[in-house]
Amino acid sequence: MPSYQAPLRDMRFVLYELFDGAALADLPGFEDFTPDLVGPVLEEAAKICQDVLQPLNRSGDEEGCVLENGEVRTPAGFKEAYDTFREGGWTSITCDPEYGGQGMPKMVNTLVEEMICSANLSFGMYPGLSHGAYVALSKYGSDHLRQTFLPKLVDGTWTGTMCLTEPHCGTDLGLMRTKAVPQADGSYQITGTKIFISAGEHDLAENILHLVLARLPDAPKGIKGISLFLVPKVMVNADGSLGARNGVVCGSIEHKMGIKASSTCVMNFDDATGYLIGDAHKGMRAMFAMMNTARLGVGVQGLGLAEASYQGAVTYARERLQGRSLSGTKYPDLAADPILVHPDIRRTLLTQRAYVEGGRALAAWIGHALDQSEKNLDPQARAEADELVALLTPIVKALLTDLGSECTNMGMQVFGGHGFIREHGMEQLVRDCRITQIYEGTNGVQALDLVGRKMPDKAGRLLRRFFHPVSAYIETNMENEDLAAFVQPLAKAFVRLQQATGQVARVGLSNPDEAGAAATEYLRLFGLTALAYLWAQMAEISLPKAGDPEADSDGFYAAKVATARFYMERLLPQTSSLFAAIMAGGKTMMAFNDEAF
Secondary structure (H helix, E strand, O other): OOOOOOOHHHHHHHHHHHOOHHHHHHOOOOOOOOHHHHHHHHHHHHHHHHHHHHHHHHHHHHHOOEEEOOEEEOOOOHHHHHHHHHHOOOOOOOOOHHHOOOOOOHHHHHHHHHHHHHHHHHHHHHHHHHHHHHHHHHHHOOHHHHHHHHHHHHOOOEEEEEEOOEOOEOOOHHHOOOEEEEOOOOOEEEEEEEEEEEOOOOOOOOEEEEEEEEEOOOOOOOHHHOEEEEEEOEEEOOOOOEEEEOOEEEEEEOOOOOOOOOOEEEEEEEEEEEEEEOOOOOHHHHHHHHHHHHHHHHHHHHHHHHHHHHHHHHHHHHHOEOOOOOOOOOOOOOOOOEHHHOHHHHHHHHHHHHHHHHHHHHHHHHHHHHHHHHHOOOHHHHHHHHHHHHHHHHHHHHHHHHHHHHHHHHHHHHOHHHHHOHHHOHHHHHHHHHHHHOOOOOHHHHHHHHHHHHOOHHHHHHHHHHHHHHHHHHHHHOOOHHHHHHHHHHHHHHHHHHHHHHHHHHHHHHOHHHHHHHHHHHHHHHHHHHHHHHHHHHHHHHOOOOOOOOOOOOOHHHHHHHHHHHHHHHHOOHHHHHHHHHHHOOHHHHOOOHHHO
């Protein structure tokens, strides 16, 4: 298995130089989170990921989870690792101090999540789902539910799930059949079957809190008739102690392509006791709070796996001796040159690097916006940050997981045949990453969300949260000769994005199929332009320091500038072909005869 070292140097650059993370301490509730505190937190997160979680990644994949008599046993070492993780307070870092949380900024937690996903994605699924449940319950649960369940969820003693999908329906939740029957004591009896439930059953915690979508007897048809319920695996007594087992059981676990140490369960609810979260028939509003948190988290999963693959590929490219450089021997004392000298290997590694570092900046940007949307004292600033999060959520989820899948495949390619062999660990990263493009709404669904909901929302106001700052940045720096290599390519891509936006909006009004046909290419075009905007800013920060013996003693800034040049010259030109495909329209696909498929 490739070793993993948390990229703390680049994380500090993104946190403090690109986004001025030190200013987070100026926001109410974040006063203590100065660099002096955050720095050691990131270092400790790196240690537990490198020393505790990563060593279990391969063994967990090989052993997987086992279902026996309705109980799931996780792989050897996972229970001990979870106890260490929980006791270290890692389940609580962004949670409200009122319930025992540490109240840490979301931008910091984004970096911690990336480390966890790089080290052991299967393990990260368990606390990740719990945090999603925490978000929904903290926003929409009654005072009684919050006081009863959140402290244990926050400290990791109990974990959570998200139960949406049923055997006969996936994304179309309006077809849901799980029912909820009101009881005299104010509770509900929940009956139905849910599938693909991550962390639905396991041996890491003493209780599991299932957040379940179901229909009340008087529910209107379709998605507007869905309610959300909290269904504990084990009932909780009035004094907070655990009581009898509830009517929920794991019927089977899925045998999957990847994330094998994460238990993916079929959950059967048989007159299980549940408690309404939020208002009746308004469950999707609460569930979307959880789903959006999960979608951002899944984007970070793709990023984390790409980073792990890049590290493994770089190490191998330095060590593997094969052939001689095309331009002449570079290491005459060796039997052959390391493959790092070959142009195609360098192209592959730089592609990985550019996507990973750009993706890290994008993930941190949305983490920063989340912090502003919750803590900024200016109501307008909060609203604008919230709109930026809404706009970027489908882009972060789809782009970073698509790039994650591409990057993990690239990393395996660098290894050649050895990458296809299990013992090197690169093929596991490919398998683990593949699900990220599927769950929490496939990337095609994310693209439809972008063009069908986010683009027209509030007469295009969400788009302004991105278009306006990018336009202002280009205008400010267009005459800066030092930045020409970065700002001019950005400007060209941005013009394509603006024109494509107008085209999709125009044709989509008269024919929604046209917008749907362009959606995937449009999201990619949008995402690559967003990365270009961030790369231009990172180059601007790095240029004055690059090559300075004192400011750049380790060559970090010089490498940052060089990677930015590579992105602009070799990767951003994709926007031209994406633009051409979008403008071509959807006739060739929609006019194709159904019977000919």
